[in-house]
Amino acid sequence: MLVNGKRILLGVTGSISAYKSALLVRLLVKAGADVQVVMTQSAQEFITPLTLATLSKRPVLSAFVNDASGSWNNHVELGLWADVLVIAPASAHTLARCAHGFSDDLLSAVYLSAKCPVFFAPAMDLDMYRHPTTVENLHRLESFGNHIIHAEHGELASGLIGEGRLAEPETIVELLTAFWLQEQGVENELLGKHTLGPLQNKQVLVTAGPTQEAIDPVRFISNHSTGKMGYAIARAFAQAGADVTLVSGPTALPLPHPTIRRINVRSAQEMFEASQLAFASSEIAVWSAAVADYTPVFVADQKIKKKEQQFSLELTKTTDIAATLGSQKRPGQLLMGFALETNDERENAVKKLRSKQLDWIVLNSLRDQGAGFGHDTNKITVIDKDEQIHEFALKPKDEVAQDLVNLIAQKLSA
Template identity: 45%
Template sequence: MLRGSRIVLGVSGGIAAYKACALTSKLVQQGAEVKVIMTESAKQFVSPLTFQALSRNPVFTDTFDEKDPSKIAHIDLADWADLFVIAPATANIIGKLANGIADDMLSTTLLATEADVYIAPAMNVHMYGHPAVIKNMQTLDQWSYKFIEPGEGYLACGYVGKGRLEEPESIVKAIANDRNDQQILKGKKLLISAGPTQEKIDPVRFLTNHSSGKMGFALAQVAAECGADVTLVAGPVSLDTPANVNRINVISAEEMYQEMLKHYDDSDIVIKAAAVADYRPAKTYEHKIKKKDNDMQISFERTRDILKELGSKKENQFLVGFAAETNDPIAFGKQKLASKQLDAIVINDINASGAGFKSDTNVVTYIHRSGETNHFKLATKQEIAKQLLKQINKDSKVD
């Protein structure tokens, strides 16, 4: 997958810079053309001449060192790259990138590139766990930057823990696997719903639920990264639209119903991850309901069952539902799988540790209509999305 790729390797200033030498060599051995950018701090650990010899290309260290007057070096390099790798990625360069700081050759080129960027962090275990570093990495993750997590072990500072730069062989394998994954949904049209709905009572009040939309948005993000044409029907959430995703905002269950049906016939894979209200007020009020001394009762009526309607109209689509349960999740999930005529269901026990609505992590069980079951252990919602989409893609091909 890397043969013929044009890779820019960014080396920032950490003791793990020596591993970047081996990484350069291995990328070249894979048939990639590699150009290296070094920060001033990185030069304190390894000589630019080393990378020049290994890559057989000039090494870039200074934004203002314009070797070719017909080009602006950092823009030309940013446009040249098929992909970008930062290894080691220090807390400093991660912070710069997350906050749009461009004050050297590496940071300016990173902000200018539209290529995929792979970040391999390396730092002290306490630095890696610092709230500022975590926040910066979460920001970059939301912007579709890709992380190659550090390993655990003895660190140069003497501590033992997570923060050691992943081995060059593993970095190359992770990049190659990800490049391969980017093709698995190419040509497929995915329709995904996410978030809660709001059912109006009066101009200032509505009924809703705790869904944050994070799981559905993670699915949309990863699906787009895997080459799919993604339409995301989103309830009212405060989340940024993933790159290359067509987002349609809705508020009520009825609006979500209409949009899902509108795009259903043209979809290959449909994933209903939204938490749609089952009931809505039978009557809504044009003006705010005033407080009274006595109790108040509100009558409710059923909303349309979107998933059941999609199941009844299913032709060639591979239809996946979600079931958020608090008790007997597997039993209720299987019941929903059968009654809604689904191809598969993702069961979420919201009482499980790390699996709540607003959590950044999840624990799910995936059941195919054949009965085949896959349990996905605690992981970030992006990682869960990757595992789910691989399984869904596999099952949709078999079906």
């Protein structure tokens, strides 16, 4: 196993997930690694240094100077000694400290001194994980060349269910193994999992939600889209390690993943302009928004009063985002679109596939119960540019999103 003989610095910080660090140390030592644990003071409130020292067979370090002996724990030497630094769990506080260069405790000083690859495995409650500060700190750390082992979805210590759980120790060991395999240029099925798969660092653009076309300052034309499908797709890409930009129409949904850059828009024109900017650097684009086909020619600057028995509204076509940007498609760029149909479903879907220069079209039929707008489930048929058909059963939208992301990942792997 590639972990054998590796010198691993394990940073443990103040999170309830610190109890998992005991299993992580055990797994790494069992795999043949030499593990040195560095704990923050707050981490010791969740798990004792004695536990981790016993498992690692090394004294745990937590301060610059050992109280008993007066000897100095040299953070520079530690940073040079390690083959990898893994901070797991990484609390919001520690992420902020490392992102901004604070070094008044041993762990953050070791991080600043490290010459080796660094992995952060965040763990915190979902609202902390989604907070713009945490999102920005994760982006900042990643921009420095560090690796983020994204938190997992599940039940949290608070009782809430969502993203924020520390990745399982087995996952972290597997990911380290995959990392060293990748360094050796070895292709392995492990590379298709977690953050080191074919989507790692791919620039992905996802559009989601409805648009609102103003009639006057009070009223607008819109549709029934909630954005759930597009947000699930953006989350699945982010969990696969992609760099995701989400252009979102008005929804009540929270940021689907802390690493996602969300651009909020309202009208079809705003969505086109935001998408056009992001499209230039995107390697993959998924057009899942329900964009208005028409918009009012004139928008009243005052609320229109109810007077006449009948009221006519002149409309004009909006820019077809998928078709316009599809015409600018670069070699190697992959595009996926959606078609919500009520009749002649496959025939209409294939027309869109061709006219918009898509690689896949995702067909929804409103005749399928539990599919389409407003549901937490969806039933899709995917048609690729070779007109091969992939049928999927009715399932939760998160699982549908994973099916779609897997199709794209398989294309990249091939």
